[in-house]
Amino acid sequence: MPPRSCDDGHVRGSAIFPLAALVLLLAPTPHAQDGTAPATPLTLLSRDGRSHIPTVVLNGEELIALDEVAARFQITAREDTITGSITLTYNDQTVVVSTDQAMASVSGRIIALSSPAQRLGNRWFVPLELLPRALAFIYGQRIDLRNASRLLVVGDLVVPRVTGRIDSVGPPTRATLEIAPAAPVSVTTEGERLVVHIDADALELLLPATGGGLIEQITGGETPMTVAFVLGNQAGIASGVPREVDGITRVTIDIAGSTTPDTATTSSTAAPASTGATASSALAPDETATPPLLIGSRAKLETIVIDPGHGGDDAGARGSNATEEKTITLAVAQRLRTQIETRLGIRVILTRGNDRDVSLDERAAIANNSKADLFLSLHMNASPAAGVAGATVLSLQLDREGEDVRRTAASEAVALPVLGGSFRTIDLIQWGLAQARHVDRSAVFAKMLEGQLRSHVTMSSQPLQRVPLRVLAGVDMPAALVEMAYLTNPEEEQLARSESFQASLTQGIYDAMVSFRAYLEAQDTP
Amino acid sequence: MTGRRLALIIAGLILIGLLAWSLGGRLEQAGDSPPESPVAMAEPAMSSEMPRIAATLFFPSANGLVLVPVLQEVALAEGLVPQGREILTAQLQSPPPPYESVIPEGTQLRAFYITDRGDAFVDLSFETSAPHMGGTSAELLAVYAIVHAVTVNLTTIQRVQILIDGREANTLAGHVDLRRPLEPDMSLVQEVSNPR
Numbered sequence: 001m002p003p004r005s006c007d008d009g010h011v012r013g014s015a016i017f018p019l020a021a022l023v024l025l026l027a028p029t030p031h032a033q034d035g036t037a038p039a040t041p042l043t044l045l046s047r048d049g050r051s052h053i054p055t056v057v058l059n060g061e062e063l064i065a066l067d068e069v070a071a072r073f074q075i076t077a078r079e080d081t082i083t084g085s086i087t088l089t090y091n092d093q094t095v096v097v098s099t100d101q102a103m104a105s106v107s108g109r110i111i112a113l114s115s116p117a118q119r120l121g122n123r124w125f126v127p128l129e130l131l132p133r134a135l136a137f138i139y140g141q142r143i144d145l146r147n148a149s150r151l152l153v154v155g156d157l158v159v160p161r162v163t164g165r166i167d168s169v170g171p172p173t174r175a176t177l178e179i180a181p182a183a184p185v186s187v188t189t190e191g192e193r194l195v196v197h198i199d200a201d202a203l204e205l206l207l208p209a210t211g212g213g214l215i216e217q218i219t220g221g222e223t224p225m226t227v228a229f230v231l232g233n234q235a236g237i238a239s240g241v242p243r244e245v246d247g248i249t250r251v252t253i254d255i256a257g258s259t260t261p262d263t264a265t266t267s268s269t270a271a272p273a274s275t276g277a278t279a280s281s282a283l284a285p286d287e288t289a290t291p292p293l294l295i296g297s298r299a300k301l302e303t304i305v306i307d308p309g310h311g312g313d314d315a316g317a318r319g320s321n322a323t324e325e326k327t328i329t330l331a332v333a334q335r336l337r338t339q340i341e342t343r344l345g346i347r348v349i350l351t352r353g354n355d356r357d358v359s360l361d362e363r364a365a366i367a368n369n370s371k372a373d374l375f376l377s378l379h380m381n382a383s384p385a386a387g388v389a390g391a392t393v394l395s396l397q398l399d400r401e402g403e404d405v406r407r408t409a410a411s412e413a414v415a416l417p418v419l420g421g422s423f424r425t426i427d428l429i430q431w432g433l434a435q436a437r438h439v440d441r442s443a444v445f446a447k448m449l450e451g452q453l454r455s456h457v458t459m460s461s462q463p464l465q466r467v468p469l470r471v472l473a474g475v476d477m478p479a480a481l482v483e484m485a486y487l488t489n490p491e492e493e494q495l496a497r498s499e500s501f502q503a504s505l506t507q508g509i510y511d512a513m514v515s516f517r518a519y520l521e522a523q524d525t526p
Numbered sequence: 527m528t529g530r531r532l533a534l535i536i537a538g539l540i541l542i543g544l545l546a547w548s549l550g551g552r553l554e555q556a557g558d559s560p561p562e563s564p565v566a567m568a569e570p571a572m573s574s575e576m577p578r579i580a581a582t583l584f585f586p587s588a589n590g591l592v593l594v595p596v597l598q599e600v601a602l603a604e605g606l607v608p609q610g611r612e613i614l615t616a617q618l619q620s621p622p623p624p625y626e627s628v629i630p631e632g633t634q635l636r637a638f639y640i641t642d643r644g645d646a647f648v649d650l651s652f653e654t655s656a657p658h659m660g661g662t663s664a665e666l667l668a669v670y671a672i673v674h675a676v677t678v679n680l681t682t683i684q685r686v687q688i689l690i691d692g693r694e695a696n697t698l699a700g701h702v703d704l705r706r707p708l709e710p711d712m713s714l715v716q717e718v719s720n721p722r
Contacts (some may be wrong), residue, residue, distance in 0.1 A: 360696060388589060469609070470702065483661070
């Protein structure tokens with residue numbers, strides 16, 4: 001029976017007829033009675049992570065069980081046997097799917113589908129395309145089906161399509177990696193691989209099955225958000241130069257033969273999201289200027305030390321509901337480490353990865369000994385006034401001695417002879433005042449933190465301060481401290497424990513680090 | 527007898543005036559005209575015939591973000607170091623309503639001395655760091671309440687180093703560096719627009 005259509009196009013099966021409406025049974029069975037599983041399972045990608053979502057293929061159509069949709073998207077589904085339809089409801093908005101015709105209705109719009117809803121065994125199945133084409137209208141979030149990569153992207157995630165190709169076999173071999181839409185990238189070498197790190201939430205990889213010339217294979221990297229070019233035995237110097245053209249980041253990979261020096265070397269550059277580059281849209285190999293085969297500049301932000309404040313017997317500040325500062329700082333630090341490592345490919349070291357005492361000097365020593373490029377200490381604030389709220393970013397305020405050290409640091413460098421007859425320059429600086437020569441860059445980083453955090457969390461009325469902070473004084477690299485919220489404020493105490501708040505904080509800090517990396521690279525550009 | 531008594535009183539007043547003048551312009555005799563810098567005036571803590579001066583003490587503002595300068599009578603003492611002790615002892619006591627202290631209750635002044643360079647050392651008992659509420663904001667207020675109580679009232683002193691139990695300390699509660707003398711930071715002091 002066809003669905004009853006009203007003038008406005010809505011498909012209704014409501015009060016006019018006695019309904020045999022029933023909530024669909026959410027009792028999934030391992031396999032549908034008919035249909036087969038697709039060759040590659042579908043992956044659902046959202047802010048909550050990624051997971052496989054079962055589908056079946058029937059008569060060439062990919063279908064998904066309604067109970068699966070209901071569980072994943074928190075919708076309710078009701079069958080109307082009289083009108084021959086199923087109503088999907090989310091936040092009082094509905095999608096009506098016909099069980100007779102290959103169509104659905106959303107707010108008066110009829111949407112053609114590849115097949116009607118159909119019962120297989122004791123479950124209802126709908127075409128997979130229903131999700132992006134109809135459910136997305138009522139769900140309030142983007143639902144993007146990437147069939148080629150078997151991804152179902154839900155929400156505002158950055159998932160660029162990454163296409164690789166071999167342009168010329170050579171030698172030298174040239175290949176191109178296109179990232180659309182454009183995203184910041186960096187290029188490094190890891191053993192016999194040249195690895196492209198892409199700043200995104202996930203990647204839709206469309207890579208050639210085989211390599212060519214001096215490239216044995218182009219494949220997804222061992223760490224997320226990377227693409228690896230596996231180099232052959234005859235490969236010499238390798239370079240990767242990213243450029244942004246017409247909203248696409250294009251990385252040109254050049255591999256020289258082994259007649260050049262014996263170890264592969266890499267370039268390491270990054271393309272900011274908006275470089276404003278002007279070039280024609282198609283970049284065939286011969287149309288581009290030949291990139292340099294050896295670029296000596298090293299990425300300026302390779303190691304970050306994150307310092308979760310307090311720990312062990314030192315719980316730090318406490319909220320009225322017994323929330324401890326040391327717990328929140330560790331949780332945010334671990335989130336931040338995961339996000340930076342997976343999305344930026346930057347090494348992250350925590351001064352403590354669990355609940356233990358770490359002295360302030362030890363925290364600085366961890367950063368200095370690992371030759372980190374950036375140090376960030378995370379804390380929760382406290383005030384005698386319970387109403388005080390918001391995040392604060394702090395960097396080091398130098399005293400008289402610190403200013404003296406800052407002025408004389410460069411002039412006190414000495415050159416010491418080393419084996420082989422050359423000299424090595426050693427900077428002589430007091431251990432406890434190592435931060436003195438970085439205060440300007442630290443202030444820049446603090447300002448970026450304040451700016452980016454403002455987009456994600458509430459800032460205090462004094463959001464940026466310079467203070468003689470003990471933990472920063474001995475750190476020999478740009479450094480800042482973030483007081484993320486006030487535990488003495490009951491509302492902020494509750495907020496600080498929430499996933500959403502910690503995720504927002506992490507995102508703000510992450511964005512500031514991306515900005516700071518671009519700043520360092522711009523500083524290094526002649 | 528009456529004339530001799532009057533002469534003694536006058537001489538005493540002159541001596542008190544000279545002592546107060548020697549301690550710097552910020553120390554003012556009780557009952558004098560309002561101070562130049564706008565500060566709140568607390569009720570006298572006690573009435574006594576003992577000579578007293580009005581010193582500026584520092585307590586957290588109602589919004590907990592800055593320190594409020596509060597005039598409070600303290601005993602007049604002879605010399606910078608004894609006067610500094612009196613001022614710090616008053617600073618460590620419970621503040622007058624409606625103010626609250628950020629310095630833990632029970633904190634005692636163990637010693638106060640001044641170096642030839644003009645740096646003051648304030649030696650506090652262990653209670654200062656042990657039960658502190660934590661957080662950079664509260665710690666800043668606690669540290670600079672002490673620094674300002676010294677430098678604002680004893681103007682010849684430029685910097686203050688806080689010791690705990692006679693030893694150099696890293697911090698009170700994990701944040702503010704106490705290893706070197708601290709200069710006053712007036713950005714942490716509330717500007718009062720309506721002086722009394």
